[in-house]
Amino acid sequence: xxxxxxxxxxxxxxxxxFLTINCTxxxxxxxxxxxYVQYPGEGLQLLLKATKADDKGSNKGFEATYRKETxxxxxxxxxxxxxxxxxxxxxxxxxxxxxxIFGTGTxxxxxx
Amino acid sequence: xxxxxxxxSRVICKSGTSVKIxxxxxxxxxxxxxxxxxxxxxxxxxxxxSNEGSKATYEQGVEKDKxxxxxxxxxxxxxxxxxxxxxxxxxxxxxxKSLRLGETQYFGPGTRLLVx
Numbered sequence: 224x225x226x227x228x229x230x231x232x233x234x235x236x237x238x239x240x241f242l243t244i245n246c247t248x249x250x251x252x253x254x255x256x257x258x259y260v261q262y263p264g265e266g267l268q269l270l271l272k273a274t275k276a277d278d279k280g281s282n283k284g285f286e287a288t289y290r291k292e293t294x295x296x297x298x299x300x301x302x303x304x305x306x307x308x309x310x311x312x313x314x315x316x317x318x319x320x321x322x323x324i325f326g327t328g329t330x331x332x333x334x335x
Numbered sequence: 336x337x338x339x340x341x342x343x344s345r346v347i348c349k350s351g352t353s354v355k356i357x358x359x360x361x362x363x364x365x366x367x368x369x370x371x372x373x374x375x376x377x378x379x380x381x382x383x384x385s386n387e388g389s390k391a392t393y394e395q396g397v398e399k400d401k402x403x404x405x406x407x408x409x410x411x412x413x414x415x416x417x418x419x420x421x422x423x424x425x426x427x428x429x430x431x432k433s434l435r436l437g438e439t440q441y442f443g444p445g446t447r448l449l450v451x
Contacts, residue, residue: 266339266442321367321432323440325378
């Protein structure tokens, strides 16, 4: 069945460092891909998404490109801030379904 | 906008008792609500999908008599874990979507259940 694999955390960075969180997927067809973020004490929030190959999703300085050839959707940010400290979830859903399939989440800790 | 709350945030109960978890959409009407379960260091797993006024659709392997879901109004869904056992201890998360707001699911902060 469909699945999502993302790197284990925690990822610990200093402020202004470059961030990459790897995400790969296994799925039939052409799923939509998502990154969700969960700040402490809050629910998951949609950070960005891409619905077809080579699409780039972006929001709040974060980017991820849908790479069908490598079945990847890596999350990147050029300069992280302390306020980016959170848990990041990669997810996919198949066309015309509500079902989200999540990775295990990666905790990011950014220190001043 | 599009805020979802859950109550309680954490609950401890004795084995054999039933526990009810509420999920509310605070500022929108949720046509569909979802219940997820997350074990430590594992993914969120969808348990069931419910539409207001109709029976929930459960994912394969989820016992519908064990996890009772009621979606009685457009702003409230409840999950009742019946005759809870220690293996039911987990983090339960709900989400909601509205046709008016598009396809995005809005998530609650989760409820941690510990069964002793």
